Amino acid sequence: MKINSFQTFFLVGCSRSGTTFLQSLLAAHPQITSFKESQFYHFMVPVKYERKRFALNLASRKLKPHIQKYFEQDLKRPELLKYFPSLPLMRWQSDAFIKTMRSLTQEEGNHVFLEKTPDHIYYISYIVKLVPNAKFIHIVRSGAEVIASLYEATHQYPEPWAGARSLDVCIENWLKAIKITQDYMNEPNHIVVGYQNLVNNPESTLEKLCEFMELNFDIQMLNNYTKVSEKLTLEQAGRTVNNEIKNTGLKKFYKIFDETQQQYVLSQIKNVNLELINQI
Template identity: 45%
Template sequence: MKNNSIKARVFLVGCPRSGTTLLQSMLAAHPKIISFPESKFFQRAINPDSFRSKFGLVSTRARANFNQFFADINRKEMQQLLPNKSPLIHQHSQAFIKALDLIAIQQNKSCWLEKTPAHLHRINYIEKLVNNAKFIHIIRNGIDVVSSLYSVSSQYPEIWNGAWNIDKCIQRWLNDIHISNLYSEQYNHSIVKYEALIENPQLELEKLCKFIEIYFDKQMICDRHTVTKDIIRKNEEWKSSVSKEIQNSKQKKFYNLFDANQRKYILNKISVTPNKYRIIL
């Protein structure tokens, strides 16, 4: 028998290169959770700096992104849920949420998980537009995130809008950590540390299942590799490591990429974060 209701709409957010895809693969392996490649829906539909969003109008690229996402997941029929010539953000949002709900119900899932790291910057909009939305924030130490952002943006500059310099990598991590910290005490937000997830995945996943209000299932650890094809697009080569065995990097990339002066500079810059997010080498 198919479910006829959705118990949880969950958004997984965080600074890029913080382990969002790894955690997504674990959660998506749960028998009652469905997940997808990054939709970037709210990121593309809402530009906080534009006059359009101030008047509740969707961005000009929203419809194309909506249609492309559902084409990517082979559900083009969902494109018809979006009203023709709809200019309003809430109409686009209603269509998007209805589509994800329908897909989940059709596959006998009671929860869906949307993972777009940059939706961290649209939380205030999502909370207004999506009923009972829950947010999982994943946080990783600044040393590894800065190193990974610096490396991946240099390797795939066409995807990352050019290679990022050290300061841009640092500032992105600092900004995103600050946002997650602002929501850390709210009932519909849960924060998981990447290092804790690597150290004891079952314990952290049990906490997240309690937060989502579903049972824990060991498939989340054992079968996470089987869902990568459903959550990673073929052209997202930089995410390929998610299918490998879980390992703690122990700052190896940090020492390989940066010289002593650069390491000292990075450590000094990230030391302004709250004590609970600092990493001691």
């Protein structure tokens, strides 16, 4: 890696695909800085009823209160809010966010910032325009596993998930995320991690990922990830990291859904073959 060359990586994928697990592994690297998910671009891009703001490239009205809460409660660095301009131009807000994250990264003596927000996968088209040289780490996981986990989490913890999601919405979330990953998987600034590969062969998978990130593999990634995860996870949303790297398979799928639901899910995802996605 070039000395003093700041790099920004976005870790994305359908929620419940293992993004928090992978973030914890990467954040345990001594040269990588990462924080709780910011959801910055999710809140920045105007929603459907904000058509005028969208036409004028203005950030959503939801962004300002969100970043205020993020910097005050999650980062405990409210003094950094002064660097965000009062004018809500999306480019200016994005620049302020990245510059602030760069400053926090450099405070730790690092030059690699990892931003993990699963839903940022739906905003890649905006991020690539607003963040020059941004790189993306996608993670993909079995649709049956993800859909079951997403359905369970949003029903157990509806408030942080903005409400319980129906089975159809969970299926749609996974299908859409996979389609986006397929669209970008051959782009030079994108890499795809297979959750199964990560669990079965964590060291070799992380070595390949470190090569993409222009870093040397560090065994601390495997030794310290559970400790690092404590400052990154959102327990109130059901986002936790196990102490042991293991494959739980389809246990949750068969536990959460009855036979009719199982058959319905499988019928909706049968045309997606993850083996056709280039994965490390």
